Amino acid sequence: MAKAKETVSRTLLVALVLSIVFSVVVSTAAVVLRPLQVQNQNLDIKTNILSAAGMLNEGASAEEIERTFAEFDVRLVDLDTGDYVEPSAVGVEDPMKYDMYKASSDPEMSTNILSSADKAGIKRRPNVAKIYTLSENGDIKRVVLPVHGYGLWSTLYGFMSLEGDLNTIEGLGFYSHAETPGLGGEVDNPRWKSQWVGKELYDADKTEPKIRLLKGGVGADTPNKQHKVDALSGATLTSRGVEQLVNYWMGDQGYATFLKKLREGEV
Numbered sequence: 001m002a003k004a005k006e007t008v009s010r011t012l013l014v015a016l017v018l019s020i021v022f023s024v025v026v027s028t029a030a031v032v033l034r035p036l037q038v039q040n041q042n043l044d045i046k047t048n049i050l051s052a053a054g055m056l057n058e059g060a061s062a063e064e065i066e067r068t069f070a071e072f073d074v075r076l077v078d079l080d081t082g083d084y085v086e087p088s089a090v091g092v093e094d095p096m097k098y099d100m101y102k103a104s105s106d107p108e109m110s111t112n113i114l115s116s117a118d119k120a121g122i123k124r125r126p127n128v129a130k131i132y133t134l135s136e137n138g139d140i141k142r143v144v145l146p147v148h149g150y151g152l153w154s155t156l157y158g159f160m161s162l163e164g165d166l167n168t169i170e171g172l173g174f175y176s177h178a179e180t181p182g183l184g185g186e187v188d189n190p191r192w193k194s195q196w197v198g199k200e201l202y203d204a205d206k207t208e209p210k211i212r213l214l215k216g217g218v219g220a221d222t223p224n225k226q227h228k229v230d231a232l233s234g235a236t237l238t239s240r241g242v243e244q245l246v247n248y249w250m251g252d253q254g255y256a257t258f259l260k261k262l263r264e265g266e267v
Contacts, residue, residue, distance in 0.1 A: 042096070048175040049132055049144050052159040054197070072132045072144070079129055082257035084267055090128050100126040100146065101157075113253070120149030120248040121241070129255070140164050140262065145255050147172075149245025152237040154178035156187065156245065166259045167206060172196045172246070184238030192232065200226045201250050206263070209250040213239040 046069040050056040055068055074095045076085050087095045103109040103126040110124045132144040141164045148157045158174035179185045186192055201209050210227040217230045231239035261267045
């Protein structure tokens with residue numbers, strides 16, 4: 001009986017020691033690998049920004065991506081006023097470190113959206129957004145804007161890039177979603193994404209976003225086809241979600257005030 005108790009005690013001791021050792025190893029690995037994880041996350045975001053802007057070369061190395069992205073100015077924008085704000089206003093020194101999606105969950109850094117106005121299905125909107133501009137000789141050549149909204153099964157996160165006129169779309173891409181593969185998941189299809197290139201966001205007065213995803217497709221004779229893109233086949237709710245999130249973020253509650261000021265040289 002004594003030997004049995006001794007065996008059980010030794011077994012428990014070994015299990016305890018192994019648990020402690022493994023815990024230390026896992027914790028150490030997490031701490032050591034965290035900077036690499038953050039670096040990879042930042043590189044992924046930069047890759048998707050360049051992709052939306054049509055500036056990503058196939059097979060580009062990390063160094064090339066970093067070098068190309070360095071051409072952009074990263075700025076923070078107050079969505080209510082349309083003015084630039086300093087990073088210190090949101091508690092960071094580097095604008096790249098500001099997380100507008102984390103801010104969305106902070107009542108002091110975000111605004112509750114009335115259900116009647118919540119076209120994108122996001123419930124809360126950050127007060128400050130992070131945007132990316134590229135200038136040449138003092139003139140804006142392109143602006144890349146983060147967008148997100150609910151589709152069928154998930155929130156889609158992506159970027160929309162605009163040409164220097166702040167109306168013509170250069171590209172739209174989503175880097176995170178959980179829509180149905182082969183249906184709503186076709187938002188990742190390069191052929192579908194290419195349809196956005198050259199489309200126009202606003203009406204003639206540049207006051208209201210007019211993007212529509214058209215069931216049955218856009219033809220040569222489709223009225224106002226400059227504002228229309230083919231809906232995703234068999235994915236009505238995802239298509240509607242994309243249409244609504246684009247129009248929400250390019251509207252008055254999103255970037256419209258900022259874009260108007262930028263167009264008129266007020267920021």
